[in-house]
Every structure is written in structure tokens, then in C-alpha cells.
Amino acid sequence: MFAVMLVMLFAVLGIGFLASWDRTHAAFPLTPNDVRLVSIQTAERLAQARLHNDLAETAGEWQRGIEGISFLLCGSLCFLGIRLRNQAIRNTRSYESVEHALERRVEERTRELRQEVEDRRLAEHLNRGQRKILEMLTDLEGYATEDILRYLTQTVAARNQGWECALHMAEVRGDGLCLAASSDVNDRLKEYLEYVGAEFRDTPECQASASGELHIVEQLSEVGLPWSSLLVANGIFSVWSMPFWRDSGSRLAGILTIYARSRCRPSVREQELLEGAAKLASLVVEHRRIHSEVEHNSLQDALTGLPNRKAAEDALSKAIRTANRQGECVAVLWVDIHRFKHINDQHGHNTGDYVLKTVAERLRRSPLSTSLVARVGEDEFMVLVPGTADSIDTVEIARRIGGSISRPVYAGSNKLSVSANIGVCVYPQDGNTADLLERNAEYAASRAKRAGEPFCAFSPAMSKEAREAIEIEDALGVALERNQLRLVYQPLYSLAGELTGFEALLRFRHPRLGNVSPARFIPIAEETRLILPIGDWCLREACRQLQAWQQAGTPSVRMSVNISALQFMRDDFADTVARVISEFGLTPQQLVLELTESVVMEDYDAVVRQMNLLRQCGVHIAMDDFGTGYSSLSYIHRIPVDILKIDRSFVERITDPEGTRPIIEAVISMAMHLGLSVIAEGVETCEQHNILKEAGCHGFQGYLFAKPLPPEEAEACLIASRTTRFGGHLAKTGDSLAVA
Numbered sequence: 001m002f003a004v005m006l007v008m009l010f011a012v013l014g015i016g017f018l019a020s021w022d023r024t025h026a027a028f029p030l031t032p033n034d035v036r037l038v039s040i041q042t043a044e045r046l047a048q049a050r051l052h053n054d055l056a057e058t059a060g061e062w063q064r065g066i067e068g069i070s071f072l073l074c075g076s077l078c079f080l081g082i083r084l085r086n087q088a089i090r091n092t093r094s095y096e097s098v099e100h101a102l103e104r105r106v107e108e109r110t111r112e113l114r115q116e117v118e119d120r121r122l123a124e125h126l127n128r129g130q131r132k133i134l135e136m137l138t139d140l141e142g143y144a145t146e147d148i149l150r151y152l153t154q155t156v157a158a159r160n161q162g163w164e165c166a167l168h169m170a171e172v173r174g175d176g177l178c179l180a181a182s183s184d185v186n187d188r189l190k191e192y193l194e195y196v197g198a199e200f201r202d203t204p205e206c207q208a209s210a211s212g213e214l215h216i217v218e219q220l221s222e223v224g225l226p227w228s229s230l231l232v233a234n235g236i237f238s239v240w241s242m243p244f245w246r247d248s249g250s251r252l253a254g255i256l257t258i259y260a261r262s263r264c265r266p267s268v269r270e271q272e273l274l275e276g277a278a279k280l281a282s283l284v285v286e287h288r289r290i291h292s293e294v295e296h297n298s299l300q301d302a303l304t305g306l307p308n309r310k311a312a313e314d315a316l317s318k319a320i321r322t323a324n325r326q327g328e329c330v331a332v333l334w335v336d337i338h339r340f341k342h343i344n345d346q347h348g349h350n351t352g353d354y355v356l357k358t359v360a361e362r363l364r365r366s367p368l369s370t371s372l373v374a375r376v377g378e379d380e381f382m383v384l385v386p387g388t389a390d391s392i393d394t395v396e397i398a399r400r401i402g403g404s405i406s407r408p409v410y411a412g413s414n415k416l417s418v419s420a421n422i423g424v425c426v427y428p429q430d431g432n433t434a435d436l437l438e439r440n441a442e443y444a445a446s447r448a449k450r451a452g453e454p455f456c457a458f459s460p461a462m463s464k465e466a467r468e469a470i471e472i473e474d475a476l477g478v479a480l481e482r483n484q485l486r487l488v489y490q491p492l493y494s495l496a497g498e499l500t501g502f503e504a505l506l507r508f509r510h511p512r513l514g515n516v517s518p519a520r521f522i523p524i525a526e527e528t529r530l531i532l533p534i535g536d537w538c539l540r541e542a543c544r545q546l547q548a549w550q551q552a553g554t555p556s557v558r559m560s561v562n563i564s565a566l567q568f569m570r571d572d573f574a575d576t577v578a579r580v581i582s583e584f585g586l587t588p589q590q591l592v593l594e595l596t597e598s599v600v601m602e603d604y605d606a607v608v609r610q611m612n613l614l615r616q617c618g619v620h621i622a623m624d625d626f627g628t629g630y631s632s633l634s635y636i637h638r639i640p641v642d643i644l645k646i647d648r649s650f651v652e653r654i655t656d657p658e659g660t661r662p663i664i665e666a667v668i669s670m671a672m673h674l675g676l677s678v679i680a681e682g683v684e685t686c687e688q689h690n691i692l693k694e695a696g697c698h699g700f701q702g703y704l705f706a707k708p709l710p711p712e713e714a715e716a717c718l719i720a721s722r723t724t725r726f727g728g729h730l731a732k733t734g735d736s737l738a739v740a
Contacts (some may be wrong), residue, residue, distance in 0.1 A: 070612045115316040129155030133280060137287050145288045149181035149281065153256075156277045157183035159270075162238070166193045167281060169254040170204055177205055189259075191232045192227070199492030203227055205255045208241035212252070214274070215241045218265050237263045240270075244278040245287050301375040301716040303353055312374035312382045316434040319372070319384055322562055330427040331392045333383040334441035334447060335363070338419040342377035345606065351411045355418060362404045374488055380445075383439070394403060394424040398455035425458035437445055440466055441545035450523065468513060472521050475510050476514075476530050480537065487541050488708035491717055492560070492701045493694060499721035501592065503701065505543035505708050506534070526564060535567035540580055543591070546712055547584040554718045560592040560622065565599040569606060574613035583615075588618030594645065596624050604639075611640045622679070626667065637674055644671050648682025648702070655687050665695045672696060 011447045134151060136143040153165040164185050168177035177196040185193065195206045200223065207214040217239045220228045231239065238260040244255035256278045258266075266274065299311035319330045344352030356379070363373045363381055372384040385397055402422055423647045424443025431437040440458045442468045448456035458734065479485050489502035506567065510516050512586060525531040537559050546559045567573065580587055593614065599607065611621055622643035646664055653659040664680075671678045683702030709717060 007405060011094060011128065040305060074254075084679060103578050126570065127237065130280060133284065137217050145284065145337075146181060147659070148284050148288075152277060152284065153181050153183045156256075159273060164189070164259040164261075166259070167254060168193075168196060169285075170209065170252045175209075177377075180254065182352065186234065188324040189231075189236070192230055192234075203243040204239040205257055208243045208257075209252060212243055214271065215431075216265060219263055221263075230671075231259065237261060238313050240266050242274045242278040244282040244285070245502075246282065246289060246451050254281055256281055284348070291446065292722060304357050305373050306348070306360050306364070306381075307372060307374040309374065309376040309382075311374060311382075313374045313378055313438065314439065315374070316382075316384060319386055320432070320434060323386060323427060328391050329387060330437075331385040331387070331394060331397055332425050332437045332441045333385070333428070334404070334423040334438075334445040335359075335381040335383060335401065336377075336378075336421045336423075336445045337379040337381075337405075338421055338449075343416060343418075346604065347411065347414055348415070351414060351416070354411045355409050358409050358422075359405055359418065362407075363401070366401060366404050376438075392426060394426060394457040395455075398422045398424050398457070402454050419454065420447050421453070422455035423448055423458065424455065429460075429462075430458045439470075443469065446523070446527065457731050469524055471513065472510060472516060472524050473528050473530070474523060476508065476525055476534070480530065480533055485537065487545070488710055489539060489545070489714040490701060490708040491706045491714070492699055493705050494560075494601075495697065497579060497725035499555075499557060499718065501560060501698065502714060503560040503594070504538060504545075504562075505706075506538055506562075507708075509658060520734070522564075526566065528586060529566060531564045531566055532570075535564050537574070538562070538582075539577070543580050543586055544586040546586060546590060548711075549715055549718060552588075552715065555716060555722060557718065558590050558592050558620070560594050562594045562624065563599075568593075568595060568599055571731055574610060574617065577614060577619060578617050581589070581619075586638060589620065592622050592643065594622045594624040608639060615642075616642050636670070641676065643677045643679060645682045645701075646678065646697075649690055651680050651682045651692070651702070652684070654691055655685075661695075664692070664697075668695045668697055 071093075079471050093256070116605050133148055133155075134149045136151065149167050151169050164183050166182040166185070171182040172179060175197075179190070179193045179195065182193060196203055200282065201207055201210070204215045204217050217223065217228075220232050220237050220239060231237075236259040239257060240255040240260070241255050243250065243252050256274065258274060273546050275676060299307060299314075301308045314367075316332065317501040322328075323330050337355070340352065340355070343355055356375075360373070360375060360381070361385060366373075366383075369565075372382070374382045376382045383401060396609055402420055405418060405420045407418075409418050423441045423446070425437055425440040425444060426438055429542045440462070444456045444458040445464065447462070448454065471533050486507050487504045488507055489504055491499055492501045493505060499622070504520060506522075508516050508518075508521050522531070525534055542561045544558050546557075550552060550556065568578075577591070577593070581591060595607075614621060620642045621640065622645055624645045624646040626644045642666065646667060650660040650664055654661050654664055668678050677698045679699035679701060680688075680697050681701050682688050683692065683700045683704045685704060689700060689704055706717060
């Protein structure tokens with residue numbers, strides 16, 4: 001600015017100088033004529049006078065110019081000062097405006113930051129609360145639903161010091177709302193919150209329940225109703241109620257309500273908070289409902305509605321503790337529905353289910369079933385009867401329970417006969433733990449089933465037998481893993497005395513008990529389903545042995561292998577047999593599969609389908625122990641069997657005056673008419689042999705011919721059969737003979 005002023009000053013001075021110079025020369029112009037007329041002196045004086053005048057005039061002009069310039073400069077400076085002052089005023093005002101704007105912006109940003117910090121703090125608080133609630137939900141045993149909901153209300157109330165929070169659950173039957181949890185409200189307010197009945201339709205809780213949406217009462221003091229006056233008297237001036245749902249939003253679960261101590265409406269963030277808390281409450285309620293259903297279903301049989309095996313074990317343990325405190329007893333009955341599989345397969349699964357439900361209902365209504373009735377297996381039930389030592393009569397209990405079951409069941413047009421095998425044991429004499437009592441009762445029922453009796457009471461003598469059964473079960477599993485089982489082979493002879501084949505018989509030697517009878521360990525293997533891998537091993541081992549004999553050049557014979565019901569009923573059994581035959585290079589005609597009558601009668605249609613598949617392969621099928629099971633002559637001509645084997649129990653009484661000879665002769669005659677071969681088992685005397693020959697029996701097996709032989713002796717017997725027939729040798733000796 002100063003430089004501009006100097007430039008202006010010099011410009012003004014220059015202009016004034018030039019102007020004065022022009023005026024001087026314009027006032028006194030000199031011509032050539034004047035020079036000639038005036039003398040030099042006069043000219044000099046005139047020149048000096050002119051010069052003096054010019055200088056004086058010039059000085060005056062300079063003075064006036066300087067004065068003008070000074071005035072102009074002063075005016076300019078004044079003007080500039082005024083402009084600078086005005087500019088300074090404007091700048092000051094602008095600065096103040098900017099400063100005020102900045103202050104407002106800083107204040108606004110400060111408020112925003114404070115709100116952001118507060119929101120983050122609250123969000124973290126709510127997130128911690130949510131994480132805590134989710135952790136509580138995972139601890140199913142540590143926290144009750146009420147504890148979790150109470151923590152939720154306290155978390156919501158902590159959002160604002162002027163808030164209280166309550167959570168009401170909708171009644172299952174009815175329109176009322178019951179307080180399930182609340183923050184730390186005073187007793188008077190809690191008394192109001194305890195129950196909000198349907199008669200208070202205008203309360204925020206009921207309004208939210210009816211509308212299914214958030215209901216806000218901003219000014220409670222203006223409502224003027226008893227409930228609002230009560231809330232105002234307790235310092236509550238605004239209420240916000242939010243419903244939450246269960247069953248995926250199909251049914252009202254309850255209401256979450258905030259009671260505010262100020263007159264206000266919820267902000268957007270507060271509404272979001274309320275909605276999030278309601279969703280969390282819905283999650284808690286739904287999670288616990290599902291858990292309760294799962295827990296209930298895990299302890300309940302779906303078909304009959306009875307407690308299941310786990311629930312029965314828990315109830316038995318509880319009954320034992322109660323009986324122990326009171327010095328009483330508990331009778332444990334194991335009820336096994338007799339031939340249920342036959343009913344199920346013969347009449348269909350719907351009929352079978354109806355029978356089970358009918359039996360369950362009869363057991364439930366029995367006056368003896370005062371403690372528990374449970375379904376512990378497909379066709380097995382457990383009944384607990386507590387009482388004193390004098391009041392518990394195991395025989396009478398079993399008889400009455402069996403009587404309640406054995407009434408006919410009418411399923412549609414079918415009239416079904418139902419019975420049961422019942423095993424009974426009593427705490428404390430037959431066991432002091434739930435597991436032992438359950439096992440002993442089941443063992444007694446198994447004994448009743450094998451003996452064909454309706455019930456069996458566990459006795460001290462059975463304890464040893466039951467313990468041995470457990471030992472045998474464990475040892476069988478080990479023996480199968482370590483290849484410690486073995487087969488022996490009993491020869492089969494024809495009517496002409498020719499060796500036609502062998503029956504493979506399983507043998508098992510227990511490390512402590514020694515040689516265990518098949519009648520002892522086979523039922524255990526069937527009950528534990530070990531019979532499946534054991535049966536597969538027997539089939540493969542018998543075929544392998546037959547292959548080894550063939551490779552040694554011995555005569556070709558058949559190999560008979562006993563097949564269990566569980567093994568035979570597998571869908572892939574026929575494929576397994578075909579694969580084993582192919583693996584060992586045998587012909588299907590060399591293999592005979594022996595089935596008991598119980599297998600055939602268990603599931604007739606399925607058994608016949610399996611038999612047809614096997615016969616299509618060329619495998620022969622024999623019905624073992626014929627006459628000892630549930631024989632039905634109406635089935636014999638329809639089942640695809642090739643051989644009937646008469647059980648030893650009939651053969652051993654064939655010579656008695658009133659023995660079984662007529663039965664055996666009838667069976668042989670029937671078989672001949674049906675085109676079946678007949679083999680008699682357990683032939684031990686020549687007299688038995690002769691009677692069977694006269695009746696037309698086709699084959700023989702028993703100690704008269706040979707005991708079951710180990711593989712080496714069986715091979716020697718097979719080699720000897722090339723030159724010696726049993727029939728010719730027997731005719732010479734006339735005695736019993738074991739061929740070696």
C-alpha cells in the first residue's frame with residue numbers, strides 16, 4: 001500500500017512540473033524580429049526579468065502544486081484510512097462470524113462425539129449383555145429361564161437411569177400376562193406388574209398384546225385411569241410396550257415394557273434397543289422351549305407316550321434311593337411281548353403299533369404299576385412296583401401283570417392273542433443298583449422265554465448264571481477278534497450208509513469256564529447281536545474247510561451250516577452266501593443252510609423271499625429241529641425247503657411204548673409226499689436206527705455214527721468212506737459205533 005502511495009506522489013509532481021514548463025514558454029514566445037530590434041542588454045535584462053518572473057511563478061505553481069498534492073494525498077490517505085477502517089470492521093465482523101461458526105461447529109461436533117461415545121458405550125454394554133445371555137443359554141443346567149430373562153431386563157434398564165424394565169409372559173390358556181422378570185423395581189410397583197389381566201384392556205401391555213406392535217403412552221398423567229395413576233404415583237410418566245413371539249412368530253410369547261421416569265417418546269435408537277431386546281427375549285423363550293421339548297422327547301417313547309429306557313433307569317435309581325431311606329423294597333418287572341415280531345410282520349406295522357399302544361395302556365392302568373411303566377425296547381416294557389418286603393409277592397405281581405396283558409386285542413377285523421414273558425427281581429436282595437436290577441430282570445424274562453413259561457422270578461442261583469452270561473458275552477467278543485472260535489464237523493449218513501456230508505458245529509472254550517455249551521452261549525450271542533459276525537465267520541470257515549478237503553482229493557460231500565434268524569433276515573444275506581461260495585470255488589449244491597422253525601415262523605413272507613433267492617442260486621435249505629417250535633402244517637407245503645431234520649428230542653423217545661414213533665412216522669410220510677428229504681438227529685442206538693430205516697428216513701446223524709470231529713479227524717473219516725460204508729460195518733458189529 002505504501003509503494004502505491006509513493007508512485008502516486010511522484011506521478012502528481014511530474015505532471016505539475018510539465019504543466020508549469022509549458023505555460024512559461026507559451027506566455028513569452030521569441031521571434032527573429034524581436035531579436036533584431038532589442039539590444040543585447042535589453043534582451044539580457046528582459047531575459048533576467050523573465051527568468052525571475054518565471055522562477056517566481058514556477059515556485060508559486062510548485063507551491064500550489066505541492067499544496068494540491070498534499071491536499072490530494074491527505075484526501076487519499078483519509079479515503080484509504082476510511083476504506084481500511086471499513087475493511088477492518090468488515091474483517092473483524094467476518095472473523096467474528098467465522099469464529100462463531102467454528103465455535104458452533106466445534107460444539108456440534110463435540111456433542112456428536114459425546115453421543116457417539118455414549119452410543120458406543122451403550123452398544124458395548126448391550127453387546128456384553130447379549131453375549132452374556134447367549135453364554136447363559138448354552139449352559140442348560142446352570143441357569144433357569146427366569147434368571148436369563150431377569151438379566152435381560154436389568155441390561156435394558158441399565159441403558160438409562162430413569163428406566164425400569166419388566167417382561168411379561170402370555171398365559172398358555174387365557175389372555176392375561178404374568179410377570180416373568182423385572183429390573184429392581186420397588187415392591188408396590190412390582191405388585192402391579194405381577195399380573196396384568198384381560199380386564200385391563202387399555203393398559204400398554206394389553207394394547208401391545210392385542211395389536212402385536214409397539215405401544216407408546218407418552219403422558220401417563222393425562223390418561224386418568226387407576227392403573228396409570230398407580231404408575232404415576234410410583235414416579236412412572238411414560239410407558240413403551242413391545243411384543244415378542246414364539247414358534248417362529250406364529251404365537252405371542254410375551255411383552256417387554258420400559259417404564260420411564262420422564263415424559264418422553266422413545267428415540268429411534270431407543271426403539272431399536274427395545275426391538276433388539278424383544279428379539280433377544282423371543283430367542284431365549286424359543287431356545288428354552290425347544291430344549292424342553294428335546295429333553296422331554298429324549299425321555300419319552302414317541303409311540304406309546306411312556307417314559308423310555310433312560311427315563312426308566314433314572315426312575316429306578318430314584319426308587320432305589322427312596323426305598324433305601326425308608327427301608328422298603330422295589331419290584332422290577334421286565335415284560336417281553338411274546339412273538340411280537342410275528343404279529344408285526346403278519347398283520348403289518350400299523351397293527352403292531354396298535355398292539356404296543358394297547359399293551360402300554362393296560363400296563364399304565366394296572367393297579368400294581370404305582371411307580372413307573374416304561375417302554376425299554378421294541379417289544380419290551382419295564383414296570384416298577386415299590387412296597388414293603390411283606391407286600392411284594394413276585395409271583396402274584398407277575399401273574400396279575402401277565403393277566404392284564406393277555407386279553408385279546410381287537411385291531412380292526414383282527415382278533416389277536418397277546419401274551420408276555422415276564423422276569424421279576426427285587427431290590428435289595430437281587431441287586432442294589434439300577435443297572436444290576438435291570439439286567440437281572442431282563443435275564444429272568446429271557447429264562448422264561450427259553451423255558452416257554454409266562455414268568456420267571458430271579459433267584460440267587462441265577463446270580464452266578466447271570467454273571468457267567470456277562471463273562472461269556474465279553475469272552476465271545478474277544479474270541480471273535482482273536483480268532484479263538486472253532487468248528488467241529490459231525491458226519492451225516494444216508495440210508496445206505498454212505499457219508500453224504502457234515503454239519504459244522506460251533507465250539508467255544510471260555511478261559512475260566514472251560515468248554516461252554518452252544519445251548520448256553522448261542523442265546524447270549526443272539527441277544528447281544530454278536531451272532532451276526534460269529535455267523536458270518538462260521539459260514540466262511542466251513543466253506544474254507546470244504547475247499548481244503550476238496551483240494552486234498554477227498555470225496556465231494558455237502559456242508560451244512562446253521563444260520564441264525566438275525567443273520568438270515570439281513571437283506572444282503574443271499575448275496576453274501578453267493579459271494580462266499582464263489583470265493584472258495586464251491587458249487588452251490590454243496591452248501592446246506594439249516595434254519596430253525598422259529599426263524600421260518602418269525603417273518604414268513606420275508607423268509608420265503610430269502611429262501612427263493614437262495615434256491616435260485618442252487619443252495620439247499622433244511623428246516624432244523626422240526627417239531628419243537630411253532631410248527632404249522634399249513635406252511636410246510638408252501639415254504640421252499642429241501643430237507644426236514646427231526647429233532648433229537650423226538651428220536652430219543654422213539655422206542656418208548658407211548659413214545660414219539662407215530663409222530664416221526666407221520667412226519668416222514670408227510671415229507672415223502674411233499675418231496676422232501678428227512679434226516680434224523682441224535683441217533684444213538686441201533687434200535688432207533690432200525691425204526692427210522694423202516695419208517696423211510698433218508699439220513700442219519702448222531703453218536704451211533706460219530707461224534708462231532710475236529711477237522712483232521714473229519715478228513716480221515718471222509719477218506720475212509722471211500723472203502724467202508726457205515727451200513728455194512730454196522731451189520732457185522734450190531735453195536736453202536738463211532739467212525740474215526
